[in-house]
Amino acid sequence: MWEWIIKFASPMHFYMLVNRLAPWLGRAAGVLLVIGLYGSLFYAPADYQQGESFRIIYVHVPSAWMSMFIYMNLAVAGAAGLIWKTKVSDAIARSCAPLGASFTFLALTTGSLWGKPMWGAWWVWDARLTSELILLFLYLGYIALQSAIDDRRMAARAGAILALVGVVNIPIIHYSVIWWNTLHQGPTISKLDAPSIDTMMLIPLLIMIAAFMCYFFALVLVRARLEIIEQERSSKWVQELVLQQPGQSV
Secondary structure, X not given: OHHHHHHOOOHHHHHHXXXXXXHXXXXXXXHHHHHHHHHHHHHOOOEOOOEHHHHHHHHHHHHHHHHHHHHHXXXXXHHHHHHHOOHHHHHHHXXXXXXXXXXXXXXXXXXXXXXXXXXXXXXXXXHHHHHHHHHHHHHHHHHHHHHHOOXXXXXXXXXXXXXXXXXXXXXXXXXXXXXXXXXXXXXXXXXXXXXXXXXXXXXXXXHHHHHHHHHHHHHHHHHHHHHHHHHOOOOHHHHHHXXXXXXXXX
């Protein structure tokens, strides 16, 4: 198992792996998204309190969950690059940041749209909302740091340190609705007992989360592949790859 992981830490082997995985992940994301949207719009019943407006959860909840999930991937990849100095880890970390920022922005936007009819305000300085906004700033700070430092290796180290420091915000986001009295509703899926959401509502939500995850993995692999090619453009295997595909970009 360890030897397999080490093998794909090589930029060349990682590139070949992405070529195999990314198309399948992209197709899975498309299929799951269609099924999830159909289920969220037509299969799931209206909420007895919120009516049809509750359906925004099928974008908001997966986006919010992905914002935290991607940050943890960024931090782990950054730590791996910091400890083992692997180029693939640095490429994955760099690729995660724009995707994580996008999902975080989407979570904040859909949450605002949902909050207006529920709370009567587009924004409140609620513990969950505030910590999620801090997460967006962490993503943007990481992206700015990468852009400000020309040396890729130094930028990767600085970004990894920032990402690891920012990990403390993830449990705050997750447990904020438990630790503090907030306007944001409490957990409905990630509970020790049974989820407090109807099964007909839960199934489309889980499918949408799976669709978002497949989309993320497909896109982050493709972005990391481009990062690898940029880093390794002068290496022998990239030059051979160009010669094998004349007229095509790698």
